[in-house]
Amino acid sequence: MSNSLTADAPVPFGRRLRRLMSDRPLIPLILLLVLLVVVLQILRPGIVNERWIANTIKFAIPLAILAGCQTMAMLTGGIDLSVSTSATMAAFIMATQVVNHDPSVAIAIALVPPVLIGLANGIGIGVFRVHPLIMTLGTSLIGSGFLQVYQRTVIATGTSVPPGLAWLGTGLTYGVPNALLLFVPVAGFILFLLNRTGFGRLLYAVGDNERAARLAGVAYWQVITALYVLSGLLSGIAGLLYVGLIKAPSLSLADPLMLPSVAAAVIGGTSIFGGRGGYTGTIVGALILTVLTTLLTILQMPEGARRILFGLIVLLVTAAYLRIIEDR
Secondary structure, eight states: OHHHHHHHSOOOHHHHHHHHHHHSTHHHHHHHHHHHHHHHHHHSTTOOSHHHHHHHHHHHHHHHHHHHHHHHHHHTTOOOTTHHHHHHHHHHHHHHHTTTSOHHHHHHHHHHHHHHHHHHHHHHHHTSOOOHHHHHHHHHHHHHHHHHHHHHHHTTTOOOOOHHHHHHHHOEETTEETTHHHHHHHHHHHHHHHHHSHHHHHHHHHHHOHHHHHHTTOOHHHHHHHHHHHHHHHHHHHHHHHHHHHOOOOTTTTGGGHHHHHHHHHHTTOOTTSSOOOHHHHHHHHHHHHHHHHHHHHTTOOHHHHHHHHHHHHHHHHHHHHHHHTTO
C-alpha cells in the first residue's frame, strides 16, 4: 500500500525542472545567453542588431576553437595551457614570414611550431607520464621564450597580415561573418571526431577510467600524442584567424584567450576530471563569455573590477551549471 502511494506521488516541479535541464544541458546555457543579451539590450537600447551579432560571432570564433582544444584535452582528464602560446606563435611567425614568402608558404611555416609543441606535449604526457598541467605549462614557457628570441632575428623585416586572412577575420558577406567559412568545418570536424569516430570514444574512455582503457588494449600514449598534436594544429589555426581579426601581431596576441578558453569548456559542461562533456556546449560557452565581456565593457568598469566580476560570474555560472547536470 505504501509503495503504491509512493509511486503515485507527484514529482515536485523543481525536481522535474532540474531533471529536464540535466537531460538537456544546453537549455540552461541558452537561457543564460539569452538573459545576458536581454540585459545588454536594456542597458544599451538598440545595441543588439545585425552588426553587433556579427561582431560577437567574429570575436567568439577564435575563442571557441581554442576552447575546443581544451574540451578534447579535458575529456581525457588533462588540460592544455599551451594553446595561447601556440596561437600567438603561429600568428607572429606568419606575419613576419609573409613579408618574404607567399602567404600560403608563410602559413605552412607558421603551423610547424604549434604542431611541434603539441607533439612535445603528447610525448611528455603520454610516454613520460608528466602531468598535463606541468607539461603544457612548460612548453608554453619554452614557446614564449623561443618567440622572443625569434623576434630579435626578424625585427628589421616588419610584419604584415595577408589580405586573405584580414578578409576571413573581419569581413562580412551579406551580413554573415566570413570567419564562419573556417569555423563551420572546424566545428563540424571536432563534433564528428568526438561523436562518430573511434578516436573520440577513446578520449572519453581514457578520461572516464584510464586503467580500464589500458586493460582493454587502448594504446594510451598514441591517443594522447594524437590529441595534443591536433590541439597544437587547431591552436595555430585559431591564431591565424585571430591575427586576421585583430590585424596587430604581437608576442602576447592570444594570451587573453587562455583562461577564457578553459572557462568556456567548463561552462559548456565538460568535466575537468575527464570522461564527460562535448563541444556543442563549449561553443555556447564561448558565446556567453564574449557577450559577458561586452556587457562589462558597456558598464565601464575599471579593469581590476572587470576581472574580479568576470571571475566571480564564471565561478558562479560554472558551479550552478555543474550542479544542474550532476544528476545525469
